[in-house]
Amino acid sequence: MQLYGFWRSLATLRVRIALNLKRIDRKEVMIDLVSGAQHATDFRDINPQGVVPVLIDGDGPALFQSLAILEYLEELFPQVPLLPTDPRGRARVRGLAQIVACDSHPLIVPRVREFLEREFHLSEAQRLTWIRHWMREGLRAVEAHLAHDSDSGDYCHGDTVSMADICLVSLAVGYKLFDGRVEDFPRVAKVVERCMAQEAFAKAHPLRQPGAPQAA
C-alpha cells in the first residue's frame, strides 16, 4: 500500500495509527502542505480535493477521507478490530470519531486558516485563537461523553482501542502542537496517555515522521 500524507497532518495520523495497529506495510509519500504541493496537478489527479491522506491499495482507485479509509481497513483486516461488535457500540464509536473528524478538525485545516488570513486578514494570533477554540470544543465534547457514558472505560469505548481513540489522539496531538493543554480534559488526557504508551500510536506521532522539525 502507498499512503500519501504529511508529517503534521492529523488526518494522516489517524490512518497511520490504524495501519500500525493492524500491522499493514506501506510506503508513505510526503505531500508538502506548507509549500502547497497538495495543489499540484499531479497530486490533484490522485485526489481532486487536494488533501491528504490518500491510500493506494493495489490497482484500484485512490481511497480518500481518513474515516472512510479506516472503515476500509477495518473491513479488509478485521483481525485487530477497531469497532465494537454491537450496533449501538459501533454507533457510539463512530459518533465520537466524527466529533473529531467531522466537527472539529475540519475547521482548522490549512485551507481554512489560509482563507481566514486571505479574506478576513486575521492575524496569526487571531488564527491561533480560532484553531484552539475549535479543537477545545471537540475535546470538551469527547470529555463530556467519557464522563457521562457508561460505555467509557480505559479507552473511549470499553477497555480496547477503537476508531474513537485513534481520532481522539489525533485531536489531542494536534492541540498540543498548537500549545494547547490536554490536561484541562482529564479523562481525555488519560485515554491519550494510554494510547501513546503503545508503539503503534507513538511511532505514528507527527514529530517522528520524515520532514518534521525534530525528526532525527
Ligand SMILES: N[C@@H](CCC(=O)N[C@@H](CS)C(=O)NCC(=O)O)C(=O)O
Ligand atoms: N476530512 C478529511 C480531512 C483532510 C484534510 O483536510 N487534510 C489536511 C491535512 S490534515 C490537508 O491535506 N489539507 C490541505 C489543505 O487544507 O490545503 C479527512 O479526514 O481525511
